Amino acid sequence: xxxxxxxxxxxxxxxxxxxxxxxxxxxxxxxxxxxxxxxxxxxxxxxxxxxxxxxxxxxxxxxxxxxxxxxxxxxxxxxxxxxxxxxxxxxxxxxxxxxxxxxxxxxxxxxxxxxxxxxxxxxxxxxxxxxxxxxxxxxxxxxxxxxxxxxxxxxxxxxxxxxxxxxxxxxxxxxxxxxxxxxxxxxxxxxxxxxxxxxxxxxxxxxxxxxxxxxxxxxxxxxxxxxxxxxxxxxxxxxxxxxxxxxxxxxxxxxxxxxxxxxxxxxxxxxxxxxxxxxxxxxxxxxxxxxxxxxxxxxxxxxxxxxxxxxxxxxxxxxxxxxxxxxxxxxxxxxxxxxxxxxxxxxxxxxxxxxxxxxxxxxxxxxxxxxxxxxxxxxxxxxxxxxxxx
Numbered sequence: 001x002x003x004x005x006x007x008x009x010x011x012x013x014x015x016x017x018x019x020x021x022x023x024x025x026x027x028x029x030x031x032x033x034x035x036x037x038x039x040x041x042x043x044x045x046x047x048x049x050x051x052x053x054x055x056x057x058x059x060x061x062x063x064x065x066x067x068x069x070x071x072x073x074x075x076x077x078x079x080x081x082x083x084x085x086x087x088x089x090x091x092x093x094x095x096x097x098x099x100x101x102x103x104x105x106x107x108x109x110x111x112x113x114x115x116x117x118x119x120x121x122x123x124x125x126x127x128x129x130x131x132x133x134x135x136x137x138x139x140x141x142x143x144x145x146x147x148x149x150x151x152x153x154x155x156x157x158x159x160x161x162x163x164x165x166x167x168x169x170x171x172x173x174x175x176x177x178x179x180x181x182x183x184x185x186x187x188x189x190x191x192x193x194x195x196x197x198x199x200x201x202x203x204x205x206x207x208x209x210x211x212x213x214x215x216x217x218x219x220x221x222x223x224x225x226x227x228x229x230x231x232x233x234x235x236x237x238x239x240x241x242x243x244x245x246x247x248x249x250x251x252x253x254x255x256x257x258x259x260x261x262x263x264x265x266x267x268x269x270x271x272x273x274x275x276x277x278x279x280x281x282x283x284x285x286x287x288x289x290x291x292x293x294x295x296x297x298x299x300x301x302x303x304x305x306x307x308x309x310x311x312x313x314x315x316x317x318x319x320x321x322x323x324x325x326x327x328x329x330x331x332x333x334x335x336x337x338x339x340x341x342x343x344x345x346x347x348x349x350x351x352x353x354x355x356x357x358x359x360x361x362x363x364x365x366x367x368x369x370x371x372x373x374x375x376x377x378x379x380x381x382x383x384x385x386x387x388x389x390x
Contacts, residue, residue: 019082026078027063031062056329171343183202197264198269198273201275202275205227206284240293277306
């Protein structure tokens with residue numbers, strides 16, 4: 001799971017209405033994407049300069065992600081971005097509100113001239129070193145209007161794409177964020193899935209696990225050990241830091257013969273872990289996060305590519321220049337189609353390569369979970385169903 005913050009569209013936040021008080025984050029994914037499709041069709045019947053009556057504007061109570069019909073739990077999915085408007089601080093869960101922290105970190109990547117200009121726009125003193133300027137801006141971000149100015153300068157306009165992929169890189173969910181990324185966005189996607197994944201790899205795994213477990217306090221999706229791989233004892237933490245701790249998850253390779261209650265249908269396990277990707281596992285200050293490292297699990301170490309989402313973004317980077325100039329609905333529609341065709345071509349190549357190693361008389365078929373099946377055997381790691389089908 002990762003965010004492509006360069007994939008943005010222009011959006012005036014002041015024009016987005018606050019949703020009704022009774023809105024809880026439930027959006028109809030079918031209705032939203034039908035309305036976006038209708039806008040695209042309507043463009044073909046309108047003369048130049050005529051206003052499209054089917055235009056779809058971003059809103060907190062109708063803007064929906066894309067989750068395939070075989071992946072989502074129902075046509076009603078979650079989008080709770082409206083709660084980002086109600087920023088609150090809690091001493092019990094300081095890890096959840098990470099937007100300001102991440103935005104502050106991005107300030108250091110700006111050139112001195114850009115930082116000075118941003119200070120001037122926020123009415124701050126423009127004298128001093130870059131560090132002085134950044135510290136002033138980070139303090140000023142407590143003010144909502146200043147935060148929005150800084151956010152639009154650094155992040156673009158919208159909040160980028162939040163994607164969830166399988167280990168081989170096929171996108172199973174994509175969310176076009178209106179505001180800056182937080183664990184809430186990925187929690188919305190995961191909690192809208194039919195089957196909660198056993199292992200999630202994310203650059204802020206601790207915040208994601210804490211957020212999801214707070215939202216679903218009755219079921220605690222990330223368990224055992226709050227999504228860590230072992231009990232956070234001093235001995236286990238030290239062994240993990242030294243690279244000596246190994247936690248086997250054999251059901252990642254072979255499904256459990258005796259399935260757990262409420263298990264994932266492909267593994268038979270009801271355990272759920274939140275792990276860090278390799279580039280961010282040493283960024284955390286909590287020593288217990290050593291128990292969230294991929295190399296602790298022999299079945300994952302050396303096999304799973306924790307940067308697969310970053311590689312997808314690199315392949316899509318050439319599209320940013322024209323996608324970012326489109327309207328919000330045009331951006332989402334075209335991006336979804338680009339990814340669909342990208343993976344349709346990949347799926348065809350994968351299927352052709354498998355046909356080369358099997359007998360011409362053998363027929364490759366798909367099972368209910370999108371896996372290629374040859375007789376009674378299946379290729380466990382090849383999730384090659386179409387992006388839109390999944």
